[in-house]
Amino acid sequence: MRIAEECQVVAGIIPVDLQTAANPGDWVSMKNYDHLSIIVYTGVGTDDDDEVITLDQATNVAAAGTKTLNIKEIFHKVGDTTVADVSLFTRVTQTAANGYDTVAIDGAENEAIYVIEIDRGELDGDNDFDCVQVNVADVGGNAMIGCAFYILSEPRYAGIEAIGN
């Protein structure tokens, strides 16, 4: 699958030290895509500086009407410092909640990849919510470099954009 041509890959959080401040991702629009895969990717941090990931939804990419988009499923690879040795993802489910705290899987002490899969039907479409933002809270007082990507798939049309309304 030629992702550059068949999907839309968008920068969510440009690589940054996640302890600098809260890390709101850019907004992406699902108006023209049925599915969104959010990939959060982090290096090793320090005990207790676990990433807390949340999602918001809005009616446009300027964040109108922002409200929580609950998370009930997350996939992760968390390496015992070395995520390269982890082959397959672990799927975690939870009661729909405002975010996912990686403390339970020691996100802070390990390299990690998280994938969150979202169908457009999970958003409040009845009220025109079709935009999504990923957020990673300030991890604490120690350095942890991380970033996030969005991959939008199942386009309504070929070659459509995902960063405008």
Next chain:
Amino acid sequence: MRFAEECQIVPLIIPVDLDDGANASDWVSMKNYNHLSIIILAGIGTNGSDLVITLDQATTVAGAGTKTLNMTEIHHKVGATALNAVSLFTRVTQTAANGYDTDGIDDAENESMYIIEVDRDELDGDNDFDCLQLNIAKAGATKLGGAIAVLSEPRYNGADAVGD
């Protein structure tokens, strides 16, 4: 498409300051996948810290027989400091060469994203080369970046991509 279930996502370069040293990624095996998409995401650097991207191929994920894998095509989004304003990728082709120097598109002064698409048959399969490594040279000044591999078109469902 549920990437976590239908593809294999593998870390290549854990987010790091690309100026800390040469950035040799982990090896991934395409033995069980027909296609590999490499995604690189980098923050703003300083004039002169343009990324130089190269690929290697080998017969094992331990790097046996390492040799160059030429690049002929790259897709990029390079933002005038703000990558989020760039909608579609720009496709660049070049005569098959050992790498891609982003100096020509002012990577250093911008946020940037690159995708390199590799089919398995681009590797030297006749001689059992089925593993691939991404390399980003030392940036020359502070520039945070990371890279992942998305392997698709699996031979089997749930195929491994980090072992031989």
